[in-house]
Amino acid sequence: MARFPKPAEGSWTEHYPELGTAPVSYDDSTSPDFYERERRAVFQRAWLNVGRVEQLPRTGSYFTKEVAVANASVIIVRGLDGEVRAFHNICRHRGNKLAWNDYPRAETHGVCRQFTCKYHGWRYDLEGALTFVQQESEFFDLDKSRYGLLPVRCDVWAGFIFVNFAAEPEQSLREFLGPMITDLEGYPFDRMTARFGYRTNIAANWKLFMDAFQEFYHAPVLHAKQSPEKYSTLAMQAGFEAPHYRIEGPHRLVSTSGVRFWEMDQELVKPMEVVTRSGLFGPWDQVDLGEMPTGVNPARCDPWGLDSFQLFPNFVVLLWSQGWYLTYHYWPTSPNTHVFEGNVYFLPATTVRERVAQEMAAVTFKEFALQDANTLEATQIGIESGYVQDFLLNDQEVLCRHLHKEVADWIADHEAQGDGAPVEVQR
Amino acid sequence: MARLPAEFADLEPFAETWCLPTEPERYDQRLASTMTDMAAFYDAITPRAEAAMAYLEQHPLHDLPEDATNLLHLLYSMIMVSFPVEAWGQPRVPDTGSASFDCHIEPVP
Numbered sequence: 148m149a150r151f152p153k154p155a156e157g158s159w160t161e162h163y164p165e166l167g168t169a170p171v172s173y174d175d176s177t178s179p180d181f182y183e184r185e186r187r188a189v190f191q192r193a194w195l196n197v198g199r200v201e202q203l204p205r206t207g208s209y210f211t212k213e214v215a216v217a218n219a220s221v222i223i224v225r226g227l228d229g230e231v232r233a234f235h236n237i238c239r240h241r242g243n244k245l246a247w248n249d250y251p252r253a254e255t256h257g258v259c260r261q262f263t264c265k266y267h268g269w270r271y272d273l274e275g276a277l278t279f280v281q282q283e284s285e286f287f288d289l290d291k292s293r294y295g296l297l298p299v300r301c302d303v304w305a306g307f308i309f310v311n312f313a314a315e316p317e318q319s320l321r322e323f324l325g326p327m328i329t330d331l332e333g334y335p336f337d338r339m340t341a342r343f344g345y346r347t348n349i350a351a352n353w354k355l356f357m358d359a360f361q362e363f364y365h366a367p368v369l370h371a372k373q374s375p376e377k378y379s380t381l382a383m384q385a386g387f388e389a390p391h392y393r394i395e396g397p398h399r400l401v402s403t404s405g406v407r408f409w410e411m412d413q414e415l416v417k418p419m420e421v422v423t424r425s426g427l428f429g430p431w432d433q434v435d436l437g438e439m440p441t442g443v444n445p446a447r448c449d450p451w452g453l454d455s456f457q458l459f460p461n462f463v464v465l466l467w468s469q470g471w472y473l474t475y476h477y478w479p480t481s482p483n484t485h486v487f488e489g490n491v492y493f494l495p496a497t498t499v500r501e502r503v504a505q506e507m508a509a510v511t512f513k514e515f516a517l518q519d520a521n522t523l524e525a526t527q528i529g530i531e532s533g534y535v536q537d538f539l540l541n542d543q544e545v546l547c548r549h550l551h552k553e554v555a556d557w558i559a560d561h562e563a564q565g566d567g568a569p570v571e572v573q574r
Numbered sequence: 575m576a577r578l579p580a581e582f583a584d585l586e587p588f589a590e591t592w593c594l595p596t597e598p599e600r601y602d603q604r605l606a607s608t609m610t611d612m613a614a615f616y617d618a619i620t621p622r623a624e625a626a627m628a629y630l631e632q633h634p635l636h637d638l639p640e641d642a643t644n645l646l647h648l649l650y651s652m653i654m655v656s657f658p659v660e661a662w663g664q665p666r667v668p669d670t671g672s673a674s675f676d677c678h679i680e681p682v683p
Contacts, residue, residue, distance in 0.1 A: 343597075344679040350672075372661055372668065419656035422623045489675070496681070499630040503649055505681070510597075510653050513675050514667055521673035 151390040158542045159392045166548045170537035173530045175551055176352035182482040188561035189460050189554055190216040194309040194316070194323045196462040196476065197223060201306065201340055202256070203231060207273055210256035211236055211246050216479040217312045221299050222246050226273040233301035233310045234275050238264040239294040271296050306336050327395040328458060330442025339472065343491040343509040349520055351527035353461060353477040353485040354550060359519050360475060361457050361546040363387045363403060369518055378415040391446035392545055397459030397553045399546045405450035405468050423507035427515065428452065429469035430504035434494055436470050457546060459553060471508065483527050489516055579641045581629060585622060585648060588615045592651035593644040597677040600654045605665050612655040619652045635683065643683055
């Protein structure tokens with residue numbers, strides 16, 4: 148018996164009939180050929196979030212982003228006019244990588260007045276113009292105005308910086324995001340600058356980890372031992388149901404209902420949660436973020452726990468009802484590896500108790516993420532063996548079904564335009 | 575030389591090991607510690623956490639004296655060891671043999 152009403156069709160999955168209900172293949176998460184097509188059709192065409200404007204606090208602030216799946220390194224920089232721009236991180240002289248420190252493949256950040264190539268000293272201003280060439284008179288017919296840094300399409304929404312590697316993106320950033328996402332405008336992302344940032348290499352396809360965080364069917368099982376036995380037994384008996392799912396364009400949303408740990412019997416929570424008044428769902432004492440925009444908790448779940456917005460292709464914004472948020476990024480590096488980044492954002496703490504509660508929430512997040520990360524390697528090994536070809540998805544895994552279909556659709560669309568290999572896409 | 579405020583002299587034996595300013599240092603110390611050592615630290619500090627927070631509240635969070643900052647870092651380490659002590663019974667999260675999740679930025683203090 149469902150705890151929450153399902154759509155009239157009888158299930159969330161059938162509410163989106165294009166998804167089907169049949170078992171699925173995960174060839175798209177193991178095949179090198181599929182990865183090459185995904186690289187061109189998805190990661191060189193979609194808007195990709197590379198960071199937030201708070202990472203560029205003043206003129207000349209910059210950071211680099213390695214986007215292996217697009218064969219790109221990008222410099223994101225705030226210019227003299229305050230605009231955020233993105234450039235390929237390549238000197239126009241002989242192709243040396245322009246901004247890096249110590250390790251050419253590592254990301255870097257800092258503040259500068261101009262970019263100077265380490266190799267022959269060519270300089271570029273903050274708007275990308277080539278301003279100085281060492282021994283310029285030795286060159287032949289050099290018109291410096293033609294050799295500025297190669298720009299990458301860049302736009303900012305709600306303080307999130309996006310790039311697009313297409314020469315001419317098919318949609319503006321705003322069109323690409325669509326109303327389900329842009330209705331989050333007004334959420335105080337700009338004030339939530341207390342950040343815990345984490346990253347790791349994961350030995351699994353990026354979509355499999357997206358899947359891990361877009362269903363909570365696993366939560367009472369994989370994470371059972373994170374809770375006292377009495378709580379985890381009850382949680383496993385109850386199973387997981389989300390009160391609301393939504394799919395709009397290439398993006399997805401799951402909302403969950405809230406749990407009021409602070410009203411629970413102490414046998415059901417961990418002692419450190421009582422000491423710090425905090426845990427997985429965040430600080431127990433909710434901060435007042437002011438009036439929420441219409442896009443937050445759009446189904447008006449009560450009690451409401453979180454909204455997990457899955458932005459195509461590889462970016463997640465997860466808003467907790469307790470007044471903090473997470474972001475996840477999944478950066479593919481090969482068919483069966485990716486870099487996973489998690490960021491935890493709070494309003495800056497004003498008291499010791501707030502700060503201690505934030506520490507507890509961040510440390511708890513890491514404990515859960517470690518469990519999820521290692522399980523993913525085990526999933527990749529199982530799928531990659533090739534012995535099992537079709538896999539079952541239940542109604543609480545509807546968003547997993549959608550991600551894989553969306554990627555396949557982008558490839559089919561791209562290849563129908565004649566830009567890719569004319570091969571039939573199979574899912 | 576005492577690291578902690580005089581009121582918390584009872585926690586001084588744990589200060590050298592656990593007054594660590596960054597998450598990577600605290601996580602590495604956890605993985606390098608025995609359960610016996612972490613349980614001793616947990617048992618000593620947990621009943622004192624309320625008093626420590628009340629003491630620290632007397633100062634502005636962003637202008638803590640050095641000994642108070644050390645006490646705050648000791649509370650962060652209390653949180654770090656609580657997972658092995660309360661949940662896992664071992665320093666590492668079970669079944670996470672090859673997994674890591676490295677913290678590269680965190681609020682100060």
